[in-house]
Structure formats: C-alpha cells, structure tokens
Amino acid sequence: MSSKSKLYRLEGVVLNRRDHGEADRVVKLLTAEGSVDVLAKGIRKPRSRKAGHLELFAKTQVLLSRVTGSWDIVSQAEVVQVRSHLQGDFQLGTYARYVAELAIRFFEGEAGPQLYTLVDDVFARLDGGANPALLTRWYEQQVLALAGFRPEWRTCVGERGAGLCHAPLHPRADDRHPYGLDLERGGAVCHECFAADTREHTVRPLSPSALSWLQALQRRSFDDVTQFALPERTAKELAQAMEQYIAYHLERRPAALRVLHDSRG
Numbered sequence: 717m718s719s720k721s722k723l724y725r726l727e728g729v730v731l732n733r734r735d736h737g738e739a740d741r742v743v744k745l746l747t748a749e750g751s752v753d754v755l756a757k758g759i760r761k762p763r764s765r766k767a768g769h770l771e772l773f774a775k776t777q778v779l780l781s782r783v784t785g786s787w788d789i790v791s792q793a794e795v796v797q798v799r800s801h802l803q804g805d806f807q808l809g810t811y812a813r814y815v816a817e818l819a820i821r822f823f824e825g826e827a828g829p830q831l832y833t834l835v836d837d838v839f840a841r842l843d844g845g846a847n848p849a850l851l852t853r854w855y856e857q858q859v860l861a862l863a864g865f866r867p868e869w870r871t872c873v874g875e876r877g878a879g880l881c882h883a884p885l886h887p888r889a890d891d892r893h894p895y896g897l898d899l900e901r902g903g904a905v906c907h908e909c910f911a912a913d914t915r916e917h918t919v920r921p922l923s924p925s926a927l928s929w930l931q932a933l934q935r936r937s938f939d940d941v942t943q944f945a946l947p948e949r950t951a952k953e954l955a956q957a958m959e960q961y962i963a964y965h966l967e968r969r970p971a972a973l974r975v976l977h978d979s980r981g
C-alpha cells in the first residue's frame with residue numbers, strides 16, 4: 717500500500733485571502749510551482765497562532781495536510797518575511813494588490829519559478845521603499861513577457877499596404893511626431909504607421925519619452941532603470957498606456973488598478 721505522507725511543506729507568498737465560515741480563511745499562495753488555495757482554520761480567532769504568519773504579501777513557510785476533494789489544510793505556518801509596509805500603508809497595499817492580481821489573472825494557477833521569484837522580489841522592493849510607480853511599470857513589462865504577452869517596443873508592428881512595416885524604433889526627445897501604441901497588434905508603431913492608421917479604438921499616441929522608457933523597462937533590470945529620473949508627465953502617460961494595454965489583453969480592467977486611480981482623485 718502507498719505510504720505517501722499526508723503532510724508536506726511549501727514556501728510561498730500570500731497573494732490574497734478570503735474569509736471562509738466563522739473563523740477560517742482561504743489563503744492563495746504563490747509558490748515556485750504555481751498558485752494554490754489552502755485553508756487556514758481558526759485564523760480569525762483572536763488568539764490564533766497562525767494569524768501573524770499568513771498576512772497579505774508575506775513570504776511564509778507552511779506545513780500542509782493533504783485533503784481529498786477540498787483545500788489542503790494549514791497545519792503550521794512560519795513567516796519568512798513579514799512586509800508590514802504593504803499591510804499598513806493603503807497606497808503601497810494597493811500597488812501590492814495590483815501586482816498580485818496581474819500574477820493571478822495572467823497565469824490562473826499555472827506558473828513556474830520565474831513568476832514566483834519576480835513577485836517575491838517586487839513585494840520585497842515595494843516594502844523596502846522602492847519607487848512604487850516605477851517598480852509597477854517595470855513589473856508590468858516583466859510579467860507580460862513571462863505570460864507570453866511580451867509587447868514589441870523596438871520595431872514597428874504596423875502594417876501598410878501589403879506588408880509589415882518592421883521599421884526600427886529609435887525614439888528621440890526632439891522627435892516632432894508621435895509614435896503609436898497598437899493594442900491589437902501588441903506593440904508600438906512608427907510615425908508613418910501611426911499617421912496612416914484609421915482604427916480609432918485600438919491605436920493611441922505614444923510620446924518619444926514614453927516609448928524609450930518602455931524599451932528600457934522591458935530590457936533592463938530594475939536597479940538599472942532606477943538610475944534615471946522618470947518625469948511626472950511620462951509616468952502618467954505610461955500608467956495610462958499600460959492600463960489600456962493590460963485591460964485589452966485581459967479583456968477586463970483589473971479591479972485593484974481602478975482603486976489606485978480613484979484614490980488619487
């Protein structure tokens with residue numbers, strides 16, 4: 717007969733939690749093998765010993781008990797990194813929820829060690845005082861690439877006449893005409909393709925500054941991009957452009973993003 721143990725260990729970060737029953741919670745953990753829902757019984761009781769070890773966005777180690785036909789049950793939990801700023805600061809928490817939501821929505825449970833490393837790193841940096849807007853823009857480029865939705869920012873994705881344009885894109889501060897963001901074809905278009913395009917809803921203008929930032933955010937490490945100052949105007953343009961891009965590809969606007977925009981007024 718099988719001697720497979722009913723107990724096993726997992727390390728993961730808490731992506732979200734929802735109340736269940738009178739005192740329990742279902743906790744969604746992102747691990748190196750993907751995301752998994754587990755049941756933390758009694759965690760909402762005042763003297764629960766697990767409570768402090770399964771806070772939102774924390775990195776934690778759990779001992780789970782296998783259950784057939786339901787969620788596996790948390791038998792023990794021991795936090796590895798608490799990330800208290802993400803729990804205590806509303807705005808940082810909103811950025812963290814957005815990071816978690818993209819990981820959930822783009823991957824739907826199936827993910828590998830790269831996503832786990834990325835999300836864990838972004839939560840740690842957010843909690844550690846990194847510029848949250850810049851970090852979020854960098855994360856978007858990384859998570860899109862991992863999910864197979866990597867935007868093309870370096871050559872024109874436009875089509876004119878019979879063929880594809882493929883013009884290399886080298887945005888310069890003194891460019892006099894805008895580039896375009898083509899949601900449908902998944903990337904940027906050159907001046908000529910943007911001027912020639914008549915699809916109103918899936919192509920929007922993109923400034924040279926925003927395009928060169930998108931190129932850098934996609935190809936450079938986060939430590940690299942923090943060497944440059946992101947102008948306020950470009951930051952706003954990038955946030956709007958990527959919101960549209962992601963909404964188009966998810967077909968629904970992420971709920972956490974809506975809160976983030978509303979809270980700024």
Ligand SMILES: [Zn+2]
Nearest residue numbers: 872881906909
């Ligand atoms: Zn073109």
